[in-house]
Amino acid sequence: MPSVTPDEWRRPGPTARQRRIDVWTGLAVAAVAVINLFLSRGGGIFDFVPAVALWEQVVWVLAITLPLTVRRRYPEAVAITVALALLVSRQRGIQELQITTGVLFAAIYTLGAWGRNRAVSRNLRLGLVGFALVWITLAVLVFGGPLPEPAVAASLTMNVLVVNAGFFAFCHLMGDAVWNGVRRRHELEEQAAELRAAQALAAERAVLGERVRIARELHDVVAHHVSVMGIQASAARRALDKDPVRARTALSAVEEGARTAVDELRRMLGALRSGEAEPATVEKVGVDRLPEITDRAREAGLTVEFAVYGEPVPLPESLSQAVYRIVQEAVTNTLKHAHARTLDVRVRYLNGELELDVTDDGRGGSAAAGGMGLVGMRERVSVHDGTLTHGPHPDGGYRVRARFPYQTGVPA
Template sequence: MTTAGDMEWRRPGPTADQRRNDMLSGIAATVGSTFSLVLSTSVGVFLFDDPASRPEQAFWAVATTLPLMWRRRFPEPVMLLVAVAYIASQARHAQEAQISQIALFAAIYTAGAWSGDRRRARLSRIVVIAAMFGWMTISMSINLPKLPPDAFSTAAGPLPPILSAILVQIFLNALYFGFAYYFGDVSWTAAHDRHLLVQRAEELRREQDKEAERAVLNERVRIARELHDVVAHHVAVMGVQAGAARRVLDKDAGKARTALAAVEQEARTAVDELRRMLGVLRATDAEGPVPPVHGIDDLPALLESSRQAGLTIDHGVYGDPVDVPESVSVAVYRIVQEALTNTLKHAGPVGVDVRIRYLSREVEIDVTDQGRPAAPPNGRGMGLIGMRERVAAHEGVLEAGPREGGGFRVRARFPLTKKEAAA
């Protein structure tokens, strides 16, 4: 079925090679038609009893076949020229019988296959075919009465001979013109399908390029998030410990050494974290197992590190702990880590309440501090953006903002699968 989009599509014109092939095939058809005419006249084979003169026969043979040299460049005009020459050659009793019929078939086929306007192609072919049947009717009405009385003396079929002759002509011409019309449409449809295939392949290529760009962007965001989560917490703790060491350096050397030892330990931990993260980014199946990442089970060590930095932390686990996917476990760890880092950066050494709740269909993390954030919680920091991305990746819910009466709260909920919820 032809759609409106099909009607709007125009087949690209012939290439230089196709135009050259048309020129050669048109010349070959003209030479072949002339040679066929010579052979026919040499053996006395004529379609009519009173043929035209030899020069006129040659003229119509050339006029019927030579336009094929431009058949794909001007499909409808060539078809009309060939059709007019074909009918004129019959009317003048000068038709070359073999090659001229092939030329007419090729012209009708080409009009269907290469016309730029489908409505015009359909209408012009119908007009030409109707004209051919009209001429056939006229020709039979003129020539049948001229047949001698014994023209059908050997006829033995069940139908009247004249009726049979008419039906044979109609049947053969219907097949001839029907195939020319049909195969022209088939060729155009095949070209249109190739165009759609190339177009869809190009769209797919563009979509793949966009997907590759999105994958690169997502990977950059993931690396940035991991770098921020790995470095920010340890650097914040190092900053607090270094500040404490500076304040007590002249008064209490023991406390200063303890603070500097904590800075050293945090620096080593940060380096180890960076190496682990780089190992994950570079790891391939051929390089062995990927180093383990931090998860819920590592929260006590994280909280202890934050206590050494000056935070007073109350930690509680509510509900029956269940095994959660590693990605959720990592997200829980990173969100708690980021919340503690923000507390150190914006509120200083204050009290923090960290709660992990295992609910019926989700696991909830609730981190609340008792300070007053120095920076307004506008949600534009890298830390909060990283939290939202981690929660959104697991179709969870994040709440982050100041509390009434002071302090800041981060609460995240991750849905559990049916298996985890059942456990």
């Protein structure tokens, strides 16, 4: 998303809940201002102000306060309306001076915090602040009665200007601060959304890349079986007339190899291939090479225990490769993230199921829980209809456990 300057950014309008709050707040302020008007008249607080009829004063009080009911929807219009109504009401001699003056503060603040056009609202706020300062100064001089000396008048004028300048500047700056805070939060939300999208894309690419890698390995496995089938079929053809027994044996091997190849092809349906390049040569790995992984972990300084439980059985080459890769990735995560001292790798041949268990005693193993390595593990496990669990071990450290179903008697 292209970036915009602060003046170009537009703050979203108020929510329905915020509009309801404004309505009730505006009505409450109007009611308090009317009550304060009656109290001011009854107490003679502002008897020095030339008063007009009570009904007209009530009208002016409502004209100043009721616009607050829509202050966040129409901040510019509310600020101008309040300022003009306040100016005229003072000229007419309204005797409520406290709440209505505070309404002008609120209007200036709202204009800063909710103004749609940043440049316009900034200029309008500055104009309103200047207007308010001049108006208050004139009001003090006009309604304050005759002053004893010009020096006193000058001192009072400066006092009024300084004090009220502080009030109006505070409203002005608070509005700016709120608006900038909302803009920064909006930018952070956009950045977070972009990061989430990038992370999702990276995860998707990692899944695709891992599937390509799996497909390449399965390609070699299936190619091996097909090659063997071709050799056996050729032998059967040559021996068909001269040695029928040998031909039947060769054909049985072809039949068994076909079953295995079909099973491997079925697993390939779960993997995607990009088709961008021919499969690269993949190193032949499997369960029998697991000690190489643990030996490398020992060389890296870990104390490693490696054990195989149960009676090993022949595994399909794709499954054997998946077992190797999962143990390899788990050990790699331990070396990179866990800060571990010991590593325990166990392979269990259960009844129709192969279980892997890789456990370390580290403190940071879970740092890899959201990494791309575990994405690859999940893909490999899912291709072989297995299950994968990982997380902190109850006794400390981190554990990765995978289980694969297998059929006995399937040739490797």
